[in-house]
Amino acid sequence: MSDVEVRQLRYFVAVAEELHFGRAAVRLGMAQPPLSRAIRELERHLGVQLLERTTRQVALTPAGAGLLRDARTALDAVEAATQRARNAGRTEPALRVALKADFDAGLLPRILDEYRRDPAALPVEVLLGGRGEQVTALRAGRADVALLPTPFDERGLDFEALMTEPRMAALSASDPLAARTELCLADLAGRTLPNGDPADRETRNFLPPARQLDLAQIFNLIELGSMVLFTPVSVADRHQRPTIAYRPVRDLAPTTLMVAWPQQSHSPAVAAFVRVCGTVAATIFPPLTSQNSVTSAV
Structure with a gap:
């Protein structure tokens, strides 16, 4: 890793993912000033600028985007090697x-x-x-x-x-759309999924939401009309509630x-x-x- 320490990579990944030094410091359990110094030290060591900093935002440079990808791979490899060693000793x-x-x-x-x-x-x-x-x-x-x-x-x-099944939209039983027997994605305009995506333009990206919610929390928010959820039929069958309506969405991809x-x-x-x-x-x-x-x- 060209004498770059694992600690430095962890610091950089946290900042690069949060794009905010304060949030990254909280995530790492440290103060912000030493985190900022560590990132500047990493940039000096590599001889490239990794982050564009303004008073309003932090953004990755092309070099930073490349390092983020490789740093994640390196950190995964280090953690996996450590975990495999522990498992072998069990x-x-x-x-x-x-x-x-x-x-x-x-x-x-x-x-x-x-x-x-x-x-x-x-x-x-x-x-x-x-x-x-x-x-x-x-x-x-x-x-x-x-x-x-x-x-x-x-x-x-x-x-x-193993198996493929349709997904359904879970929405508040008081939502006007609950009166319909079938929906399309366009009908869900203005509504939001738990990961923050607009419900009518589902991206199905790989990243989970920054704050993970369990199903009970999600259902509570659905009941309040704050969001909708796309869920497999098998999950809908397990979680029937009078305050939640499940409706098929004809142009929603299965899972x-x-x-x-x-x-x-x-x-x-x-x-x-x-x-x-x-x-x-x-x-x-x-x-x-x-x-x-x-x-x-x-």
């Missing part, structure tokens, strides 16, 4: 499965039941997290395998499709539930889990042609 190995609560299409209990019968199975630790945290956990070595909906950042991961794992994984326990995921999904839903083959990657 006296009781386990398979760590990451997912967002309820975003398993109801498959996880059956998957776990079948997996326990496999000769290669390990005890399972389920790691619940917010939307988008599963990919980070895989790259950082905190999880061995994940169940997650599309889209997600596929870099460095192998994955297999596919995937099982994903790091490309460098050669774990028999991961391979067994992926096989079981495919078998269980195929008994409930029509088989899908996977984008990657488990036998070629694990």
